[in-house]
Amino acid sequence: MISALTATGLGKCFGRKWALRDCTVEIEQGRVAGLVGPNGAGKSTLLNLMAGLLAPSEGSLEVAGNRPAIDEEQLGRVGFLAQDSPVYASLTVADHLRFGAHMNPRWDRAFAQERVTAIDLDPKQRAGKLSGGQRAQLALTIALAKRPELLLLDEPVASLDPLARREFLAALAAYVAEHGISVVLSSHLVADLERVCDFLVLLSAARVQLAEDVDTLLARHRRIFGPRRDLDRLPSDLRVVWSSHTDKQTTAVVRTDGPVLDPAWQIEELTLEDVVLAYMGGSAEAEPPARPKLGVAR
Amino acid sequence: MIEFHLDSRSGVSPYQQIVQQVRHALRLGVLEPGDQLPTVKDVVATLAINPNTVLKAYRELEHSGLVAGRPGVGTFVTASLSDAPLAAQVPLRRELERWLVKARSAGLDDESIEALFRDSFRSASARDIA
Known part of the structure; x- marks a missing residue:
């Protein structure tokens, strides 16, 4: 090919x-x-x-x-x-x-x-x-x-x-x-x-921030928002692309391969423009710290 | 033949919109078995979208057994979705229109009407399941 x-x-x-x-x-x-x-x-x-x-x-x-x-x-x-x-x-x-x-x-x-x-x-x-x-x-x-x-x-x-x-x-x-x-x-x-x-x-x-199939890209990014909290404690499978905090609320754009499981977050789908803006917003973490993964108890 | 249109603000992906529009046309009896869907090239040339978007939508419709592609000819409708025949829909629509007039004269605006409909629809479906 x-x-x-x-x-x-x-x-x-x-x-x-x-x-x-x-x-x-x-x-x-x-x-x-x-x-x-x-x-x-x-x-x-x-x-x-x-x-x-x-x-x-x-x-x-x-x-x-x-x-x-x-x-x-x-x-x-x-x-x-x-x-x-x-x-x-x-x-x-x-x-x-x-x-x-x-x-x-x-x-x-x-x-x-x-x-x-x-x-x-x-x-x-x-x-x-x-x-x-x-x-x-x-x-x-x-x-x-x-x-x-x-x-x-x-x-x-x-x-x-x-x-x-x-x-x-x-x-x-x-x-x-x-x-x-x-x-x-x-x-x-x-x-x-x-x-x-x-x-x-x-x-x-001068650098490539993202190179991906559009549908995959849309499926893997979500906006999450909820009561203010520390994003360092998010499960490891969520990578924060962009985030913003007020005194009461935290909003973030995250990249994830699976669903966002934590019920404290409200979740929204994003348009391509939303995703691009989130990456251009600059607060992307280069090296995400090691964090525990959130799973479903069976 | 039907023509697709895209709402860029709906938040629904373009391929989903095409799927929904075909299903909608099938449900209303606008499309019937034997009818041809627009060719990929035609859709692409009117909507200025990626050809794979159309192919993906047609593939999904094919998977649900609603259409079938004939190589070199086109994509054709193979099944119908209108469970109530069109004739039964006419009186239902008329009743609904009468109800809409009543709702408006009771002072409901469009948003409240939609909310009321959605809410009744949900609670009726919930009762059906229970």
């Missing part, structure tokens, strides 16, 4: 500053993986490393089964759409397709033509005159017509209005449904990715 991404101890520094460090992540083929984190967390660095536009400072990385950009075949396997859907303003839509056909050995002419018609782009229109949404759709068309096995998208919807955002993600999802490619897309907004991703990588302060 070839993975879309295998990174081991991957790091990249610019001068003395680490933009990404200790990144060990595996993403299976066929996933739509969301890369989230605040601005400057290392999202673009990771995508650029995957595209082969940057070389790692340490560690190793394989995308679609090989080192990034190692040869022409590998370049054809990986598509990359940089931030803000770059297109050539003075070239027409048709020029872009001709250019794409010329540059990509696996170019699918019929697909590109069909999609341009489907999204109602005038082939004679200059790209500089297109709306933001149309420009994004044109860039996506070119990225898909090269028939990549892995598509990397850096903040693809950040500059789009809600409708264009929806149309872009719908087009992407429909393509994935039909062709089963792997996708890694970044956004600083979880809400953009919540529906379309089935895997989430959370980056913060």
Whole structure:
């Protein structure tokens, strides 16, 4: 089984500053993986490393089964759409397709033509005159017509209005449904990715905080709240991700593989955004102290 | 054919929402055995969701014996959930509507009506079990 991404101890520094460090992540083929984190967390660095536009400072990385950009075949396997859907303003839509056909050995002419018609782009229109949404759709068309096995998208919807955002993600999802490619897309907004991703990588302060299947991740995190108490005395199978205390009440986001058994806690399920915010909230315990496990007496 | 919609604020996961909407349509007789569910690609293209979400929902419906996938053709309804035939539902609905009018004229707002319904429903089910 070839993975879309295998990174081991991957790091990249610019001068003395680490933009990404200790990144060990595996993403299976066929996933739509969301890369989230605040601005400057290392999202673009990771995508650029995957595209082969940057070389790692340490560690190793394989995308679609090989080192990034190692040869022409590998370049054809990986598509990359940089931030803000770059297109050539003075070239027409048709020029872009001709250019794409010329540059990509696996170019699918019929697909590109069909999609341009489907999204109602005038082939004679200059790209500089297109709306933001149309420009994004044109860039996506070119990225898909090269028939990549892995598509990397850096903040693809950040500059789009809600409708264009929806149309872009719908087009992407429909393509994935039909062709089963792997996708890694970044956004600083979880809400953009919540529906379309089935895997989430959370980056913060140049490190991977979380990399997991979305359903598993949602099943394993809970918000618990109840009368104020010391969280150090929680059973060992609960890991506190985030917590907050008032004089009367304690609220915490915990990670657990099983149910929360203590009846003193009220328990709530979380949305993806809740989980991400909890991890970004910062009060995560690096090394949880040894604590007794709470079990059921039988 | 039915069309799915997602409520992002409901707290119910998207795949559960699809399952519920199919079950709901089956219960109301909107979907009947032989009817086709939208293809994964169609659902994904309208809702902008992950294809695996739809596949997971369809798999669960398949496991409960409500639908069956025919490779290369689509997913079809194989069973019905409407235990009371549609004809029986009409008078029941009419009675319920009359009751709603009564509840409103007694001064109950939507929230109190829902609370009352849920509470009566729960205590009636509890009696059935006992």
